[in-house]
Amino acid sequence: MIQSEPLSCREIVELVTDYLEGSMPPGRRLGFEEHIAICPPCRNYFDQFRHTVELGKKIEEEQLPPDVREALVNVFRDWQKDAR
């Protein structure tokens, strides 16, 4: 495996989504993991980032307000009338 240049903290913070999305070449991935393993601030940053993503998943979908839904059903009814 080609050994890539060691990553600085400033580079690490830009790569977290690439890492989480699995879109890094294996050598880079290893370098990222090695850095995180020995660098407490970057580990905290990585953890904050993951928590941020997790928090988004917890935001619940609200339902459409009844008047908005009603207006959309009327759009449908108008469309049907026009189609006939």
Add this chain to the structure above:
Amino acid sequence: MSSSDVEASADSALLERLRAGSEDAFGEIVDSYGPAMLRVATLYVRDRSLAQEIVQDAWVNVLGGLDGFEGRSSLKTWIFVILGNCARRRAEREQRTIPFADPHESSLDASVDPDQFFAATHPRWPGAWSSVVEDWRTLPEDRLASAEATDAFRAAIAKLPARYAVVITLRDIEGWSADEVTTLLDVSPENQRVLLHRARARVRMSLVDYFGSEAE
């Protein structure tokens, strides 16, 4: 059957009923996609009642284009492409899009304020953290996931330029796949990741402020 096959066959069953004029079928689609459509439209115009008009406008176009829909993308993606077009048109007309000179946009390319690192030329710690990064693992779980924290998340999204806000909303709140968002926005996979990363980084910054101020 793969999940996209399942989706495709559910789509075609739904489409058949919709084309046959089933109001129930329409209600099902509206209940599945309507809330996310309203949320996305709001990101473009920052105004709830304008956003409602955009969603209605989008449905007029969806229903009008139903016969021409060939299923090359999923029904969901197709509906949201139409929604995005309606929203952008409307935002331009209302001039409610966030201007390019927005301070958030200009500083979006750095995930962390550069002042928080030593310079790249530093003799001992080039590009290393020069500031403290809070350990959120010491925060209680119920505070990390509190209603106030999710409010802070949403408030941070509301400050982002629309494209960034749309990507993080669909990926992280609505659970869309990277492929779906890439298709919707007609961008490269790399570009989709950049938009997502910058949006997440910005939301993380807001949460740092939020948890930090709470601790004091």
